[in-house]
Amino acid sequence: MKKAQKNDIIIELQDVWRTYIMGDAKVHALRGINLKVHKGEFVAIMGPSGSGKSTAMNMVGCLDIPTKGKVLLDGQNISSLHESDLAQIRGRKIGFIFQKFNLINTLSAKENIMLPMIFQGMPENERHDRAENLLKLVDLQDRADHRPNELSGGQQQRVAIARSLAVEPEVILADEPTGNLDSKTGASVMDFLKKLHNEKGTTIIMVTHDEHVARNAQRIEMLKDGEIIATKHK
Amino acid sequence: MVGMTLQHLVLQKLHEQPQTGYSLRKEMGQSTGQQPSFGSIYPILERLAAEGMVSVKEDGRKKVYSITIKGRAAVTGVKQQQEQMFEQLITHSRMFCAVTGNNPAPMVTMLERLKKGEDPLRGISANAIRLRDLIFTLSQQGKISRNQKEINRALEDAIKRLEQLK
Numbered sequence: 001m002k003k004a005q006k007n008d009i010i011i012e013l014q015d016v017w018r019t020y021i022m023g024d025a026k027v028h029a030l031r032g033i034n035l036k037v038h039k040g041e042f043v044a045i046m047g048p049s050g051s052g053k054s055t056a057m058n059m060v061g062c063l064d065i066p067t068k069g070k071v072l073l074d075g076q077n078i079s080s081l082h083e084s085d086l087a088q089i090r091g092r093k094i095g096f097i098f099q100k101f102n103l104i105n106t107l108s109a110k111e112n113i114m115l116p117m118i119f120q121g122m123p124e125n126e127r128h129d130r131a132e133n134l135l136k137l138v139d140l141q142d143r144a145d146h147r148p149n150e151l152s153g154g155q156q157q158r159v160a161i162a163r164s165l166a167v168e169p170e171v172i173l174a175d176e177p178t179g180n181l182d183s184k185t186g187a188s189v190m191d192f193l194k195k196l197h198n199e200k201g202t203t204i205i206m207v208t209h210d211e212h213v214a215r216n217a218q219r220i221e222m223l224k225d226g227e228i229i230a231t232k233h234k
Numbered sequence: 235m236v237g238m239t240l241q242h243l244v245l246q247k248l249h250e251q252p253q254t255g256y257s258l259r260k261e262m263g264q265s266t267g268q269q270p271s272f273g274s275i276y277p278i279l280e281r282l283a284a285e286g287m288v289s290v291k292e293d294g295r296k297k298v299y300s301i302t303i304k305g306r307a308a309v310t311g312v313k314q315q316q317e318q319m320f321e322q323l324i325t326h327s328r329m330f331c332a333v334t335g336n337n338p339a340p341m342v343t344m345l346e347r348l349k350k351g352e353d354p355l356r357g358i359s360a361n362a363i364r365l366r367d368l369i370f371t372l373s374q375q376g377k378i379s380r381n382q383k384e385i386n387r388a389l390e391d392a393i394k395r396l397e398q399l400k
Contacts, residue, residue: 090328
């Protein structure tokens, strides 16, 4: 199994279909998607709403199981894994930035960042040190004790980025990371993601409907009606 | 809403096997924790019969209700909707756990079983629902913060006893 890593593919979708049944009709949210993401790549999956972006994102993040086809994470077919094993692998390898599951409002910025570390069993001293470093990285060291609702949209998204980095993932998966932000704040969030990619070599997979945002990536996969209709390289 | 759920539940139970109103009431009490009254069950059965979803057969003094093809189709439709709802819940649980680092397995396994139509809490669901509702009521009445110690003690007692079963 380890041999599969030598070609450096971290996530691969092989002819992935996701079908929902609505009454008598079958709705194909994904129709045979093929996608390879290599370590260190910055890939954008772009498409209008209803194109299957969210479903594709769920597949890439191993959050949903395909109706047909295979999702390979580091060469391992995720359908054959037990839920807890999958969660462990997912937790070690992937950091998520979701649009809807953002920060926990009753916890401070620092506590939000420390949360994944607690569940990973990291000692308390280390947790504090790491969270403080991450806050510094996203330029929010003076906001450590603020609750999410005391932060601006851009600051919240930066806390979410810091939290996604808490467990040193190989891949960051970002769902519309600039979706709720004005264009200037969005651009600064994108700068953080690019910095991570350039300086730390983190693999980034980003889902967006916005072409300007997608242009930050090295490769753009265009999704329409559940199919990849074009691939653009920078 | 309660009326709708009760109607679905009646159909679901009749989908499993034909039975009388009396045994329906008893079974529904076991799986939901609240025994519906005859006054609510019989009008539902009559309505379902009028709509052609169930048929009635007299067996001596008893009336045995069974599901028709039309009723079965309704159950399957609801079942598909429910399955998709559970699939969404599963994905959301995984998302939430991915962000917090929590293990989604216990929750996901439970939802997978519910999706298949199993009843993972069979035999204890009545009390599980009572406990949940009780906690919600106490919270609504603002009695949780005032009685934190007392409530935690009661919960820890129960947890300790249940942990011995693991």
